[in-house]
Amino acid sequence: MELFRIKRDIPFMSYGKLTTAISLVTFILAVFFLFSKGLNLSVEFTGGTVMEVQYAQSANLKDIRQRVDSLKLGEAQVQSLGSSRDVLIRLPVKKDVSSAQLSNQVLSTLQAGDTQVELRKVEFVGPSVGAELVSNGLIALSMVCLGIIAYLALRFEWRFAVSAIIANMHDVVIILGCFAFFQWEFSLTVLAGVLAVLGYSVNESVVVFDRIRENFRKPGMRNKSTAEVIDNAITSTMSRTMITHGSTETMVLSMLLFGGPALHGFAMALTIGIVFGIYSSVLVASPLALWLGIKREHMIKPPKQKQEAVV
Numbered sequence: 553m554e555l556f557r558i559k560r561d562i563p564f565m566s567y568g569k570l571t572t573a574i575s576l577v578t579f580i581l582a583v584f585f586l587f588s589k590g591l592n593l594s595v596e597f598t599g600g601t602v603m604e605v606q607y608a609q610s611a612n613l614k615d616i617r618q619r620v621d622s623l624k625l626g627e628a629q630v631q632s633l634g635s636s637r638d639v640l641i642r643l644p645v646k647k648d649v650s651s652a653q654l655s656n657q658v659l660s661t662l663q664a665g666d667t668q669v670e671l672r673k674v675e676f677v678g679p680s681v682g683a684e685l686v687s688n689g690l691i692a693l694s695m696v697c698l699g700i701i702a703y704l705a706l707r708f709e710w711r712f713a714v715s716a717i718i719a720n721m722h723d724v725v726i727i728l729g730c731f732a733f734f735q736w737e738f739s740l741t742v743l744a745g746v747l748a749v750l751g752y753s754v755n756e757s758v759v760v761f762d763r764i765r766e767n768f769r770k771p772g773m774r775n776k777s778t779a780e781v782i783d784n785a786i787t788s789t790m791s792r793t794m795i796t797h798g799s800t801e802t803m804v805l806s807m808l809l810f811g812g813p814a815l816h817g818f819a820m821a822l823t824i825g826i827v828f829g830i831y832s833s834v835l836v837a838s839p840l841a842l843w844l845g846i847k848r849e850h851m852i853k854p855p856k857q858k859q860e861a862v863v
Contacts, residue, residue: 557791558787558788558790558791560787561780561783561784561787562783562786562787562790563779563783564782564783564786564787564834564835564838565779565782565783565838565839565842566779567835568835568838568839568842568843569839571831571835571836571839572835572836572839572840572843575722575831575832575835575836578726578729579722579725579726581729582725582726582728582729582730582732582733583725583729584729585729585732585733586725586728586729586732588732589732589733589735590732591728591731591732591738592627592731592732592735592736592737592738593686593737593738594627594629594642594737594738594739594740595629595642595643595644595677596642596677596739596740597686597689597738597739598644598645599645599676599677600642600643600644600645600676600677601642601643601645601651601654601655601674601675601676601677602640602641602642602643602673602674602675602676602677603640603641603642603643603655603658603659603671603673603674604633604638604639604640604641604671604672604673604674605638605639605641605659605662605669605670605671605672606637606638606639606669606670606672607637607638607639607666607668607669607670608637608666608668609637610636610637611632611636611637611638611639613630613631613632613639613812613813615665616630616639616641616662617630617813619661619662619664619665620641620643620658620661620662622661623657623658623661625643625644625646625654625657625658626643626644626646627644627737628641628642628643628644629641629642629737629739629813630813631812631813631814632812632814638672641658643655643658651674651676652674655671655674659671689740689743692743692747693724693743693746693747693750696747696750696751697717697720697721697750700716700717700720700750700751700754701713701717703754704716704717704754704757704758707758708761708765709846711841711844711845711846712761712764712841712846714840714844715757715836715837715838715840715841715844716754716757716758716761716833716837718836718837718840719753719757719832719833719836719837719840720750720753720754720757720832722828722832722836723749723750723753723825723828723829723832724746724749724750726824726828727745727746727749727821727824727825727828728746730824731821736817736820737817738817739817741814741815741817741818742817742818742820742821744818745817745818745819745820745821745822745825746821746825748821748822748825749821749822749825749826749829752800752822752825752826752829753825753828753829753832753833756793756797756829756830756833756834757832757833757837759789759792759793759833760785760786760789760833760834760837760838761837761841763785763786763788763789764781764782764785764838764841764846766785767781767784767785768781778842778846779842782838782841782842786834786838793830793834797826797829797830800826801823801826801827804819804822804823804826805819805823807819807822808820808823
């Protein structure tokens with residue numbers, strides 16, 4: 553299915569140096585913000601108090617957030633838990649204040665607005681648990697990256713594999729850099745979004761690289777240069793890219809706008825990742841593959857010559 557067909561190839565590779573330079577600048581800025589500001593880690597990573605409260609009727613999450621924020625306990629998370637009556641509250645670690653004291657302060661504030669609020673459960677997430685989640689998250693991210701590298705190396709020529717994995721790492725660092733710059737809270741749901749972006753971005757690279765490989769084998773492309781072959785491959789997949797990513801971005805934006813605070817971080821990570829995933833697959837991975845020197849000979853094996861029998 554195609555919404556439109558572009559008859560003339562767009563010279564993407566002629567802008568390769570410019571787009572690569574832009575990517576390099578944004579990558580360096582993202583790394584700078586990661587080291588200078590750091591990620592605003594959530595309670596799951598840093599440790600803290602987790603409360604579950606239940607209301608007799610549907611809970612007003614906006615009012616609950618305002619009441620919890622009035623205590624000035626730090627970055628607190630308030631979200632629905634299963635039903636509209638159950639609410640989950642995450643509180644960060646507060647020096648010289650125990651978990652029981654924090655929960656009592658929050659419960660007293662909530663009961664001032666609704667006396668029928670019932671405390672269902674209180675748990676304390678220690679720093680050791682947060683450190684374990686950090687290490688497990690890094691292991692998960694590393695395993696995904698290694699799996700992608702292995703898949704690309706087996707499916708494509710190594711130049712394609714290197715280009716795609718660099719583009720994918722570019723997307724991940726940009727997402728982390730945005731969260732560090734704006735100091736958005738980095739939670740487990742955001743980590744899940746980053747892992748999803750890795751798989752999503754590599755899919756677009758695979759589609760483009762598949763078309764490049766097909767073009768190298770077409771008789772009509774034999775007189776074309778490598779840059780022209782890549783331009784034709786990207787141009788021919790533009791309609792597919794618009795349909796796929798347009799529909800996906802629409803769904804993610806709906807989660808971002810209407811999903812509430814519980815889905816905000818996850819949707820934001822996906823929104824940034826999809827935009828930069830398209831950009832990196834077309835304007836980062838492909839120029840890198842060209843710079844690494846992909847050629848027609850790498851895609852097509854020469855036919856074996858028959859050996860003449862020696863009389």
